Amino acid sequence: MFAVEERSSGxxxxxxGPWSPPGWPGLEVGWGIARECRGKGYAVEAARASIxxxxxxFEIEExxxxxxxxxxPSRAVARKLEARHDREGDLFGKPVDIWVTSRKSWAGQN
Structure with a gap:
């Protein structure tokens, strides 16, 4: 993943950014922003660049x-990225919703 720095303060x-640890359902672009900095668009901006x-x-389709x-809040970021909720999953015993951004749909918006 990539480090995110606040432009004004550094x-x-x-x-x-991207990561795909063993057992993951595919290449993920994920995000984690400090609580006090959420809601300012950092996750969306950085996720767009990462996607x-x-x-x-990578030669991947999704x-x-x-x-x-x-x-x-993360579901809201996924919606702003125009990802679609694809399925429910389980990662190491914890439930997750798996959202998908396809190459085809991404190429149409960018």
Missing amino acids: QYIGRV DWAFAT IVHCIAPDNA
Whole structure:
């Protein structure tokens, strides 16, 4: 994942980007922004750049976003990215909603 820094201060505020650890349902672009910096568009901006980079770098047809069912802010980010809720899953004993951004739909919006 990539480090996210606040432009005005240079302060580290989180991480956003691709990763695919063993057992994951696909290449994910995920996000984690410091609580005090949420709601300012950092996750959406960085995720868009990360999705662009991932599709340009890897020969994949889709990117997943694994989101805890009760994580409303991350679901909102996924919606802003125009990802679609694809299915429910289980990651290491914890339920997740798996959202998908397809190469085809991404190419149509960017």
